[in-house]
Amino acid sequence: MRTSLLRSMESAFRRSGSRSGHLLHRSFASAATPERRVAILGAAGGIGQPLSLLMKLNPLVTHLSLYDIAGTPGVAADVSHINTLAEVKGFAAEQQLGQALEGADIVIIPAGVPRKPGMTRDDLFNINAGIVKSLCTAIAKYCPNAIVNMISNPVNSTVPIASEVFKKAGTYDEKKLFGVTTLDVVRAKTFYAGKAKVPVAEVNVPVVGGHAGITILPLFSQATPATNALGDEEIHALTKRTQDGGTEVVEAKAGKGSATLSMAYAGAIFADACLKGLNGVPDIVECSFVQSTVTELPFFASKVRLGKNGVEEVLGLGPLSEYEKRGLEALKPELMSSIEKGIKFAKAN
Ligand SMILES: NC(=O)c1ccc[n+]([C@@H]2O[C@H](COP(=O)([O-])OP(=O)(O)OC[C@H]3O[C@@H](n4cnc5c(N)ncnc54)[C@H](O)[C@@H]3O)[C@@H](O)[C@H]2O)c1
Ligand SMILES: O=C(O)C[C@H](O)C(=O)O
Numbered sequence: 001m002r003t004s005l006l007r008s009m010e011s012a013f014r015r016s017g018s019r020s021g022h023l024l025h026r027s028f029a030s031a032a033t034p035e036r037r038v039a040i041l042g043a044a045g046g047i048g049q050p051l052s053l054l055m056k057l058n059p060l061v062t063h064l065s066l067y068d069i070a071g072t073p074g075v076a077a078d079v080s081h082i083n084t085l086a087e088v089k090g091f092a093a094e095q096q097l098g099q100a101l102e103g104a105d106i107v108i109i110p111a112g113v114p115r116k117p118g119m120t121r122d123d124l125f126n127i128n129a130g131i132v133k134s135l136c137t138a139i140a141k142y143c144p145n146a147i148v149n150m151i152s153n154p155v156n157s158t159v160p161i162a163s164e165v166f167k168k169a170g171t172y173d174e175k176k177l178f179g180v181t182t183l184d185v186v187r188a189k190t191f192y193a194g195k196a197k198v199p200v201a202e203v204n205v206p207v208v209g210g211h212a213g214i215t216i217l218p219l220f221s222q223a224t225p226a227t228n229a230l231g232d233e234e235i236h237a238l239t240k241r242t243q244d245g246g247t248e249v250v251e252a253k254a255g256k257g258s259a260t261l262s263m264a265y266a267g268a269i270f271a272d273a274c275l276k277g278l279n280g281v282p283d284i285v286e287c288s289f290v291q292s293t294v295t296e297l298p299f300f301a302s303k304v305r306l307g308k309n310g311v312e313e314v315l316g317l318g319p320l321s322e323y324e325k326r327g328l329e330a331l332k333p334e335l336m337s338s339i340e341k342g343i344k345f346a347k348a349n
Contacts, residue, residue: 033085036275037063039104039143041097041135042111043090044071046260047151047267051110052079052088054268060275061086067100068111069093097135101142106274108180108267109135112152114258115250121154121212122338128152129161129345136162140169147176147274147310150289151267155179155211156335157342159289159299164346175310178274179289181211181301182266183259187245188218191238196227207242207287208294208302208317208328210338215331218242221321235323277306290314297332299339 038055042048043066055061056079064086066076076090091100101107112128115121132152139146144166152158159179166172184207193200204224209217220235230238241248249259273286284306292300292314303315320328 033060033062034279035062036060036106036278037065037104038086038271038275039065039067039101039107039146041067041100041107041109042152044068044075045110046114046257047110047263049075050261050264051108051267052076053082054264055108055271056082056084056086056088058268058272058275059085060272060279063103064088065091065100065104067091067097097138098142101138101146104143104146105278106147106149106271107139107143108149108151108271110151110263110267111135114260115153115246116255116257117251119250121246122157122341124153125157125341125345128154128158129342130349132158132161133165133346133349136165137169140166140171144169144171145173145176147178147278149178149180149267149271149274151180151263153211154338155181155289156215156299156338157345160339160342161346163291163299164343168346173310174291175312177290178270178304178310179211179299179301180267180270181207181216181287181289182270183263184211184216184218184242184245184301185287186262186266186269188220188223188238188242191241191245192220192223195234195238196223196225196229198225198227206303206318208300209331210289210299210301210335212338213243213334214327215335215338216243217324217327217331219318219320219324221324222318232323235321239323239327273306274310277310277312278308280308285315295328295332297336297339300335 038061043052052066055064066072072090072092076088080088112131150159188205188207189203192205193203206222207218209215273284277284285303288304289301294300294302304311305313
């Protein structure tokens, strides 16, 4: 029997923008549920724990593999007692990483250090680049066909690092590598709903570019439900707030890390969309940072149609306002240099 918490999670998934909520209404024991294995690397962290909870609540997950270098047994034991379908296994220490990954359909990576006040996401590069590289090396070995959802920052560099690691290993499939930018969309939706005074559950706002500062470009000109109640100043303020959303949380947490709960929610929404795509649900569209030809940059976040093989189609930007066109040109040099930094690191190490 499903709990009311689960029902509200399901309704959140339904409202998230993926047009396939009906799947979440199936009973856990449905014979039609295909086996889907999800692995979370960094599962005992600030994001990892609530994300593990949310993936345990997702009825599309049959096996949930939780891996961290510290604290996994407790998290896995705790989450495993929840009476939902997914069978939970915990894996601690590097020797168990292979087992954690074997057979995974989706690997979600929130492993790595978060920001403290005063830091940029790029300041995390020196530590997180190495973590991501070693985890991706293991993915190439143990589950080369898995879809990878990269959460670890700086996403603008960690995704290119992952691509190079997979290329070196001969396993790169550009359709299966995603930088998770869903939190930018979640924020843009929340902030827009508040300003435009429209029901938040009905709001959609594409967010393109990358995942750091000005590289985050919300397209409020395409927001739905549309409103003409917002002037240029309000759009600028909404754009700034979306771009600085992460910093807002880092400062409020005052040294105790960055967004974890909203990120876990966003990560769960994106993984759910990937699962639905894998299961053949049509018309699943989310924004994500992927290999792209939408601009001259090799990786770029835009709307992506998800399918049985991961990316089915990278969608174009659509019509932009003059303000957004300027934002797009302004973000390109910074985004390109973060991409190149990731590629250079992976090639040199
Ligand atoms: N993409 C986004 O929108 C977004 C949003 C929020 C945070 N983040 C990023 O996510 C990352 C994690 O944030 P957090 O708040 O959960 O940090 P955290 O410190 O609370 O948790 C990180 C976890 O990673 C684990 N870890 C470290 N090295 C590992 C390794 N080699 N293998 C497996 N696990 C390892 C740690 O033991 C820890 O449990 C940060 O880089 C942060 O910047 C991204
Ligand atoms: O801001 C951060 O450092 C974490 C994350 O990228 C966020 O957007 O919240």
